Amino acid sequence: MRTALFLLVATLMPGQALAANQVALDNNVFVERVSTDAQGKQKILLEEPKVVVPGDRLVFVLNYRNAGAQPADKFVITNPMPAAVRFADAGDTSPLVSVDGGKQWGLLSDLTVPMTDGSRRSAQPADVTHVRWAFQKPIPVGGTGKLMFRGVVK
C-alpha cells in the first residue's frame, strides 16, 4: 500500500527539473493532512508546507536520477534530521539510521541509546538523528528512484 503512495507522489511532480549533474537529487516536503468527508471516508492530503504548526506530520520525498553517462556506484543518500523535526518512519524504504549524530549506523531496531544510569535502551524513532540509504547495486544510466520518510514538527 505504501507503493501506492509512492506512485501517487510521483504523479505529483511530473517532469522534475533535475540538475544536469551526473547525479541529480531533488528534495521535497509535504504536510500530511487527514480529513473525513461527508461519507465518513478518511482522506489524506499532501499539501505544500505553507501552514505548518507543531504536531503536523511531514512527508519528505527524495527523488534521485543518474543523469550521467555511466552507472553510479556506491550510491549513498544521507539526510540529517532537521532539529525541529522528529523522525517517525521511512515507510518500507528500510534506511539505515543513526541515533548518535552520524557516528554509527544501523537499522533502527538494532540500535540502542545510552541512558543516564549507564545502561542502554532500544532506540526509538524519536532518537533518530540521520537517515541514510546505501544502495547495494549501481544506479544504471538514466535510473531514477524515490525515497521517503515521515517526521513530525516538534
Add this chain to the structure above:
Amino acid sequence: MTSKLTYMGVIGLAALSSVAATPAFAAGTTAGTTITNTATVDYQVGGVAQGQQSASNNFTVDRKINLLVEEVGTVTTSVVPGQANAVTTFQLTNSSNEVLDFALVATQIAGGTAAHGGTDTFNANNIRIYRDNTVTGTVGSWDVGDTLLTGYVDELVVDTAIRLFVVADIPTTAAVPAVVNGAVAGVTLRATAREGGLVGTQGAAITETTGANTAGKDTVFADIAGAAGDIARDGSHSDNDDYTVQTASLAVAKSSRVISDPFNNTTNPKLIPGAVVEYCIAVGNSGGAAATSVAINDAVPGQLTFVPGSILLGGTYTGTVPSGTCDFNGTAGGSYTAPNVSGTIASIAAGAVSTLVFRATVN
C-alpha cells in the same frame, strides 16, 4: 500553488498508522522557525568518488494559538453570606508556540446550571482576578501577596501554566435575590490570546490568517471549545466554577417535664406548688454550615423560681427539632440573671442539635 494529493480509504489509514502514536506536542517549535532539510548523495563512477550532490528545502513553522483555562479542583467554593474575598481557582496554560499576552474576563453566569450542579440564582460582587505569586506568600492559594491583574496576563511563556484566582465578595442575607443556604453563583473565566512582545502592555488582538496561505508565519487557532458560548478555534478558552452558599439555618423548640412534687416526689409527679419543672430549649441547625456562638436566652415566668446551678448546656436531642424529644442532659454552664436564663453554645454543626436545660420550682 498548493499541490494536493488525494487518495482514499484503506490506503490512507495504513499510511497514517505509522505516525498515529505521535505524542501530543504541547507547544513545540517556536513560531517563525525555518526548518531546512538537506539530503546529500555520495557515489562513485567507474570506481572514482564523484563530487557530493545535495538538495535542500525549507519552510517556516507557523504560529499555533492554543490555550487552556481549567478550573482547579472539581468542587464548588463554599461561602457564607457576607463573606469577603471568596476565591475560586483556575489555571491558564499557554500551549501556543509563541510567548503571548492573554486578556482575561471573569463573568457571572445568568441562570442555568452551574459548574457543579445547582441553578445559578445570585451574583457575587466586586469580582477581581489575581495571579498567584509563586515566590512569596502561600503558593497555590490566594493571599494578599498575589498580583491583582488589570485585565490581562503579560508575556506568558510557552508551555507554561499559571494559577489565577477569581476573587469576589458574597452578598449578605439582606440582598435581593436572597442568598440562602444552597444558593449558587456561577462564574466563568475566559482568556483570549493577544500579541506578546511588549512587556507591561497588553498586546493587540490576534486574528487567524484567512484566505491563501503565505510563505511567512501564519496564525492558526487551535484552541478547543470552552464554557457555553466559547467555540473551538476562536483564540480563546474558558471554564466555569461556582460559589455555593453554606449557611446555618436554625430552628428552636422548647419543651418541659415535671421532675418531682413535694408529695409524690419523683413518682408520677404533678404540677402543684413546690413541684420542680425542667425546661429544655433545643436548637437545631438544618443548614449547610456550622452555627457558632449560639446564645440562648429564656425568661423564667414569674410563677416559677429558677433552681440555681441547674443549667445544662450542649445536651442531646432525639429526632429533628421541633418534632423530636429532648434528652434533658448536658454539661453544667450558663448563667442566671433574674429573670433570664442564658447560655452560649460554642458551635452547632450542620445537621446537629444542641440544648440548654434548666430547672425551676412552681411557686
